Amino acid sequence: MSEDPATPSAARTPPPPPIATAEQAAALRKDLEATGWGVDAVAHLLGPTAQGALRRELRLPALRAVRAALEEDRQAGAAPSPTAILTALFMLGQPVAAAELDAVLPRTRARGATAIGLVSPPDQDGRVRAQVDLRPHEADDDAGTVRWWVASDLGELVTGRALAPDHVLGIGGAGLTLAALTPRTPVRTALDLGCGCGIQTLYLLRHAGRVTATDVSQRALAFTAFNTALAGEQERVELLEGSLLDPLDQRRFDLIATNPPFVLTPPAVRRAGLPLMEYRDAGGPVLPGLMARIGDHLEPGGTVVALGNWEHRRRRDWRDEVASWLPRDLDAWVVEREAQDPVEYATMWLRDGGLAPERDLGAFEAALGAWIGDFEERGIEAVGFGYLILSRPADGGRAPWRVLEEVATSGQGPLGPHLARVLALQDRLAGLDDDAVAGLAPVLSADVTEERHHLPGSSEPAAIILRQGGALGRAVRASTVTAALAGVADGELSVAQIAAAVASLGGLDRDGALQVRAEMVEAVRDLARKGFLTLR
Numbered sequence: 394m395s396e397d398p399a400t401p402s403a404a405r406t407p408p409p410p411p412i413a414t415a416e417q418a419a420a421l422r423k424d425l426e427a428t429g430w431g432v433d434a435v436a437h438l439l440g441p442t443a444q445g446a447l448r449r450e451l452r453l454p455a456l457r458a459v460r461a462a463l464e465e466d467r468q469a470g471a472a473p474s475p476t477a478i479l480t481a482l483f484m485l486g487q488p489v490a491a492a493e494l495d496a497v498l499p500r501t502r503a504r505g506a507t508a509i510g511l512v513s514p515p516d517q518d519g520r521v522r523a524q525v526d527l528r529p530h531e532a533d534d535d536a537g538t539v540r541w542w543v544a545s546d547l548g549e550l551v552t553g554r555a556l557a558p559d560h561v562l563g564i565g566g567a568g569l570t571l572a573a574l575t576p577r578t579p580v581r582t583a584l585d586l587g588c589g590c591g592i593q594t595l596y597l598l599r600h601a602g603r604v605t606a607t608d609v610s611q612r613a614l615a616f617t618a619f620n621t622a623l624a625g626e627q628e629r630v631e632l633l634e635g636s637l638l639d640p641l642d643q644r645r646f647d648l649i650a651t652n653p654p655f656v657l658t659p660p661a662v663r664r665a666g667l668p669l670m671e672y673r674d675a676g677g678p679v680l681p682g683l684m685a686r687i688g689d690h691l692e693p694g695g696t697v698v699a700l701g702n703w704e705h706r707r708r709r710d711w712r713d714e715v716a717s718w719l720p721r722d723l724d725a726w727v728v729e730r731e732a733q734d735p736v737e738y739a740t741m742w743l744r745d746g747g748l749a750p751e752r753d754l755g756a757f758e759a760a761l762g763a764w765i766g767d768f769e770e771r772g773i774e775a776v777g778f779g780y781l782i783l784s785r786p787a788d789g790g791r792a793p794w795r796v797l798e799e800v801a802t803s804g805q806g807p808l809g810p811h812l813a814r815v816l817a818l819q820d821r822l823a824g825l826d827d828d829a830v831a832g833l834a835p836v837l838s839a840d841v842t843e844e845r846h847h848l849p850g851s852s853e854p855a856a857i858i859l860r861q862g863g864a865l866g867r868a869v870r871a872s873t874v875t876a877a878l879a880g881v882a883d884g885e886l887s888v889a890q891i892a893a894a895v896a897s898l899g900g901l902d903r904d905g906a907l908q909v910r911a912e913m914v915e916a917v918r919d920l921a922r923k924g925f926l927t928l929r
Contacts, residue, residue: 406557407546407547407557407559407560408510408524408525409510409615410510410525410544410546410612410615411509411511411524411525411615411616412510412615412618412619413509413619413623415622415627417501417505417509418627420500420501421500421501421505421509422542422623423500424498424499424500424501425479425498425529426540428479428498429476430475430476430479430529430542431529431531431540432529432530432531434529435476435480435528438459438462438474438477438480439454439458439459440458442454443457443458447484450549450550452485452486452550452551455480456481456485456487459477459480459481459485459487462474462477463477463478463481473496475497478493478494479497479527482494482512482521482522482523483511483523483526483527483528484527484528485551486522486523486547486550486551486552488516488520488521489520490519490520490521491503491515491519491520491521492519494506494512503515503521510525511523511524511525511544512524523547523551524547525544525545525546525547526545526546526547526551526563527542527544528563528564529541529542529543530542530543530564530592532595532596532599534577534599536577536599536600539599541623542623543564543590543591543592543620544563544590544619544620545562545563545564545589545616546560546561546562546616548563549747554747555746555747555748556670556745556747558669558670558671559610559612559671560671560672561589561612561613561616561672562589563590564590564592567700568589568592568593568652571650571651571652571698571700572592573807573808573809574807574808574809574812575596575597575650575809576648576698576809576812576813577599577600577813578600579600579601580600580647581601581602581603581647582601582602582603582605582646582647582648583597583603583605583646583647583648583650584604584641584648584649584690585597585604585605585606585607585617585650585651586607586637586649586650586651586653586687587607587608587637587651587652587653587654588606588607588608588613588632589608589616589617589652589672590617590620591606591613591617591620592620593652594606594620594621594630595620595621595624595626596650597648598621598624598626598629601648602629603630603631604629604630604631605630605631605632605633605644605646606630606631606632606633607632607633607634607635607637607640607641608634609635609636609637609671610671611634613672617632618630618632636675637653637683638683638686638690641690643689644690645689645690645692645695646690646691646692647692647694647695648696649690649691649695649696649697649698649699651683651697651698651699651700652699652700653675653679653680653683653699653700653701654670654671654673654674654675654679655673655680655700655701655702656670656673656674656702656742657678657702657738657776658742658764659764659767659768661763661767662739662760665759665760665762666748666760667743667746667748667760668746670746673742680702680703681717681718683699684699684718684719684781684783685718687720687783688720688723688783688785691723691783692785693785693786693787693789694784694786695784696782696783696784696816697781698780698781698782699780699781699782699783700779700780700781701779701780701781702777702778703715703776703777703779704771704775704776704777705732705773705774705776706771706773706774707773707774711777712727715781716795719783719795720783722785722793723783723784723786723793724785724786724794724795724816724820724823725781725782725793725794725796725797726780726781726795726796726816727779727780727781727782727797728779728780728799728800728865729777729778729779729797729798729799730778730779730780730801731777731778731779732775732776732777732778733775733778734774735764735765735769735774735775735776736761736765738775738776739760739764739765740761743757743761748760782812782816784816784820786820786823787820788824791824792823793823794819796922802865802866803866804840804863804864804866804867805840805863805866806863806864808864808865811863811864811865811924814927815921815922815923818921818922818928819921819922821928822921827911827914830888830914830917830918831887831888831892831910831913832887832889833887833888833917833928833929834886834928835878835882835884835891835920835921835926835927835928835929836882836883836927836928836929837879837882837883837926838925838926838927840861840862840863841859841860841861841879841926842859842860842862843857843858843859843871843879844856844857844859845857845858846858857870857871857872857873857875859871859876859879859920859925861923861925863924864923864924865923867923869919869920869923869925871916872912872916874895874909874913874916875912877891877895878891878892878895878913878917879920879926888910888913888914888917889910892906892909892910892913893906893910895909896909896910
């Protein structure tokens with residue numbers, strides 16, 4: 394790697410996205426597989442301090458770690474580490490010698506990488522520069538472990554410039570959140586709505602027979618085409634250009650995953666100088682219209698998993714507005730994970746769009762003032778972030794259910810399996826009356842623990858808390874009846890049998906026994922929805 398302490402700013406117009414034939418993609422994939430360039434290899438190369446700094450958009454510690462590794466190889470007389478070369482070139486934006494890239498990617502070589510559009514032609518010193526960000530990503534699920542290499546546009550950390558309006562993001566926090574949230578139950582057809590670089594498409598291909606990926610951006614579709622080709626999956630992917638649902642006609646899918654352009658950027662902020670960013674903005678509110686229409690593209694039993702924003706208006710509950718977006722014929726579960734005040738929200742997205750006070754204080758404050766002013770005028774006190782999950786009942790004869798809630802806690806592990814279990818249980822329970830539920834045998838989830846809190850000197854608990862370690866990490870305050878249910882819920886006894894035993898032990902009359910049974914049935918419905926138990 395050649396030292397480049399002051400990387401020049403990228404051109405205002407980003408380079409074209411990479412394009413590879415099936416043969417080129419296969420050769421590059423074999424080259425990358427042979428290098429061992431993976432997530433763990435990068436972590437070992439950089440170390441925790443440099444890797445943490447890189448996540449905070451600080452590149453220097455990572456550069457120092459890479460240069461130290463290459464110097465160690467040189468002093469030992471060894472060939473440069475492929476992980477160091479590829480990390481320096483594609484993740485840190487450093488030029489490398491074409492000869493070094495030839496050695497690391499012997500089938501593709503620098504000439505082939507240039508032809509694909511991954512690197513620039515060698516300069517007069519024989520060095521090449523990355524034209525795209527390329528980095529390893531790994532998934533581990535029921536289908537096994539897989540490693541991909543995912544390309545996207547170079548970020549500000551490398552270019553030194555604000556992002557272009559048609560910038561294609563790489564794998565970010567929102568994308569990983571959606572990937573972890575999406576159920577991985579095998580399906581015949583899936584839709585990646587607003588595919589960006591194609592990371593959701595790659596995940597969907599793990600369990601879908603065929604995936605349709607759509608985007609309004611030709612550039613995004615080109616990156617998705619390249620990334621799926623590099624993964625060897627291009628034959629099972631269909632790419633459609635168009636805004637949101639427009640290119641789909643009347644088609645329906647078993648699963649739809651989407652991180653739509655939901656950022657609530659007022660027109661006044663555009664006038665103040667912030668451009669419309671295709672990956673996050675659509676020039677106006679997207680979710681109300683999208684949620685109202687998206688059910689038309691769901692097969693019976695199909696599911697939509699989406700990320701979104703919504704406004705908290707003065708003296709109004711956010712649930713009322715969001716509920717008005719949701720189709721009446723679909724099950725709906727909306728979870729608000731956090732809420733930001735107007736200044737926090739506006740500042741985050743201004744920085745994301747390249748406006749920062751340390752770069753241009755006047756422009757930043759003008760845009761921030763426009764954003765805050767718009768929110769004040771419309772009575773917006775906060776903006777919520779969260780998940781929207783819709784499902785079309787497989788049995789069209791039952792009434793859909795609807796839950797809108799705030800859950801700020803987090804458990805361990807991905808939420809996709811939890812989401813799949815909850816939807817299946819809710820679908821089952823929604824079609825059962827209370828007597829049918831009483832006949833079911835509950836099984837407490839393995840991650841649930843019980844806490845009992847006593848006042849000093851008291852033998853009776855002042856509070857009983859059921860807490861889940863996985864899923865959403867909820868804590869539920871339980872009555873003694875609910876705690877008794879949870880304590881023996883091992884799948885051997887029905888709800889009715891447990892209720893009868895508790896009533897008998899308590900010496901309750903018939904009315905008291907019926908009340909215990911009714912409370913347990915309601916507790917089963919609530920705990921099943923929250924993932925605390927399953928049912929046999």
